[in-house]
Amino acid sequence: MIIALPKKFFYSVGDRDMAFIENNILYVEGRVNFEDLMYSITYSLKGYNRCKYCGRELLRNKRTLDHMYPKYFGGVSIPDNLVPSCPSCNSKKSCLTSQQFYHWRSIQSTDKRERVFKKMLEQNMRKIKNGILLPKEWITYYDISKVIEEISFEEVSKAKEANERVEMFYFQYQHYSKPIIVSNNGWVFSGFHILYHAKRHSIKNVPAIVLENVVHLSH
Numbered sequence: 001m002i003i004a005l006p007k008k009f010f011y012s013v014g015d016r017d018m019a020f021i022e023n024n025i026l027y028v029e030g031r032v033n034f035e036d037l038m039y040s041i042t043y044s045l046k047g048y049n050r051c052k053y054c055g056r057e058l059l060r061n062k063r064t065l066d067h068m069y070p071k072y073f074g075g076v077s078i079p080d081n082l083v084p085s086c087p088s089c090n091s092k093k094s095c096l097t098s099q100q101f102y103h104w105r106s107i108q109s110t111d112k113r114e115r116v117f118k119k120m121l122e123q124n125m126r127k128i129k130n131g132i133l134l135p136k137e138w139i140t141y142y143d144i145s146k147v148i149e150e151i152s153f154e155e156v157s158k159a160k161e162a163n164e165r166v167e168m169f170y171f172q173y174q175h176y177s178k179p180i181i182v183s184n185n186g187w188v189f190s191g192f193h194i195l196y197h198a199k200r201h202s203i204k205n206v207p208a209i210v211l212e213n214v215v216h217l218s219h
């Protein structure tokens with residue numbers, strides 16, 4: 001997918017430029033912290049002054065980025081899935097999608113709100129059992145023999161808990177709860193535990209979001 005990008009953007013760590021945009025393409029260097037980079041791009045695109053949900057002004061130390069498709073249900077950290085939000089809206093929204101949250105907020109009665117909240121969570125659980133909650137057009141299936149890995153799988157294999165979560169989910173539903181994120185030249189930015197699991201079980205294709213307008217510059 002083509003992700004939303006600002007016209008101009010530079011991302012530096014210390015005195016090193018790690019990412020920049022030229023002609024609507026994002027070039028990323030080295031082992032960048034992908035989530036941090038995406039947060040930074042989102043602020044540059046969407047500003048950071050107002051909460052998207054309640055319109056409240058956001059104080060410097062009290063601003064968050066909300067995942068419109070919640071992280072808990074496989075929501076990924078890309079600008080298309082992130083909006084500036086106040087901590088209060090972010091925590092009230094919890095595991096609802098943005099659309100569900102708008103609806104939930106419009107309900108007056110507290111009792112009904114509670115019931116609807118529960119129902120929506122159940123709905124999301126059901127959807128995730130059949131696949132991924134994210135829009136279908138974002139996802140493609142990626143041949144993992146083509147990926148370029150940023151970190152060694154030995155490093156990944158040490159994170160026991162995350163591996164177990166992926167393993168359990170796959171064991172239960174025969175698919176993954178979220179996609180991996182890949183640049184247009186096959187560099188993996190996110191989803192190492194999924195890759196690790198897929199490789200160990202000789203699974204050849206995994207769900208992926210391929211960032212078509214992002215190029216990784218490897219050295």
Ligand SMILES: [Zn+2]
Nearest residue numbers: 051054086089
């Ligand atoms: Zn708010």
